[in-house]
Amino acid sequence: MLSPKLIIANWKANKNHQEVISWMDKFSSGLPDLKNLQVVICPPAIHFPLVKDLIQKYNLSGRVSAGLQDLSAFPGGAYTGEVTARMAADSASYVILGHSERRKYFKETVQQTAQKAIQALDNNIVPIVSVDRENFREVLGQFDDGMLSKIIIMYEPPEAISVQDGETGKGKPAEAADIEEMIKNLNQLAPDAKILYGGSVAGANISDFSSIPELSGVVIGNASLDPDEFIKIIRQI
Numbered sequence: 255m256l257s258p259k260l261i262i263a264n265w266k267a268n269k270n271h272q273e274v275i276s277w278m279d280k281f282s283s284g285l286p287d288l289k290n291l292q293v294v295i296c297p298p299a300i301h302f303p304l305v306k307d308l309i310q311k312y313n314l315s316g317r318v319s320a321g322l323q324d325l326s327a328f329p330g331g332a333y334t335g336e337v338t339a340r341m342a343a344d345s346a347s348y349v350i351l352g353h354s355e356r357r358k359y360f361k362e363t364v365q366q367t368a369q370k371a372i373q374a375l376d377n378n379i380v381p382i383v384s385v386d387r388e389n390f391r392e393v394l395g396q397f398d399d400g401m402l403s404k405i406i407i408m409y410e411p412p413e414a415i416s417v418q419d420g421e422t423g424k425g426k427p428a429e430a431a432d433i434e435e436m437i438k439n440l441n442q443l444a445p446d447a448k449i450l451y452g453g454s455v456a457g458a459n460i461s462d463f464s465s466i467p468e469l470s471g472v473v474i475g476n477a478s479l480d481p482d483e484f485i486k487i488i489r490q491i
């Protein structure tokens with residue numbers, strides 16, 4: 255991988271308050287020298303302030319930051335239940351947008367994902383926009399060249415996502431050749447964008463992905479829930 259390498263932990267809808275505290279405790283005590291790695295923990299939004307506080311408490315700032323898993327497409331106002339980019343400005347470093355689970359379970363459209371990315375960029379939060387083989391042209395087609403140079407693209411085939419509680423993916427990680435071909439396709443549309451891969455990344459297979467030089471990092475769901483497994487991945491990159 256080219257540096258800097260981004261390691262994104264996507265906790266999805268997992269962990270209560272106490273579980274976050276013990277995860278951060280174990281993670282901070284086992285964390286190796288990160289060299290040129292940048293770790294971004296994306297907890298559920300309700301735990302975001304707690305993760306931020308624990309990053310500070312354990313002196314991890316600079317090497318580890320906190321991100322979000324979604325944001326509102328609206329700037330703010332009468333939108334019950336929404337978390338807006340303005341609320342997270344100067345506090346969240348990154349936000350995952352347009353994840354296939356948002357599309358599948360919450361019927362998010364590519365237009366909504368693009369609106370969310372605009373909100374994020376307006377508030378200095380870097381959008382990590384999820385694409386797959388089927389939708390990447392349509393998703394990237396929502397952005398002008400200026401925006402394309404500011405977003406990070408995450409290639410995540412829905413079938414590659416690991417199986418959690420019998421939901422979403424099939425746990426079949428993408429082959430290196432498939433990722434390399436997608437990087438070429440994506441770079442034609444967004445030559446400057448950093449590209450990440452996500453889908454069943456784990457301690458046992460991280461070398462398959464970390465050996466792809468054009469990849470700027472990985473997104474880790476299931477395997478990031480266990481701090482020991484997450485550290486095992488980081489150690490091998």
Ligand code: PGA
Binds near residue numbers: 415455476
């Ligand atoms: P996974 O999830 O690592 O559990 O496959 C990745 C993701 O959906 O972001």
